[in-house]
Amino acid sequence: MKIRLFIKPYCPWCHKAQHWLDERDIKYKTLDVISDSQAMTEMVNLSGQRLAPVIDVDGQILADFGPDELAKFWKQFEATDGKRFFRFLFHLC
DSSP states (O other), X not given: OOEEEEEOTTOHHHHHHHHHHHHTTOOOEEEETTTOHHHHHHHHHXXXXXXXXXXXXTTEEEESOOHHHHHHHHHXXXXXXXXXXXXHHHHHO
């Protein structure tokens, strides 16, 4: 499973997203769109906007969200891609 989180370092919603993922021991790659213009371009191409955070989970995109939206997105992702998700969790253990 490939998880990337596009952030802006001063963004409180980005910090909340990181905290939500960290609390659940979900491994992800952080891309700072302020210091990395290529990451900004990719985030805009994926999400159609310049707002952060944006999360990419195996090609499933959620843009400009808070913890509640992330929880709903994650639950939906688990339901639609459960087998791969559970293999990922098993691999982490």
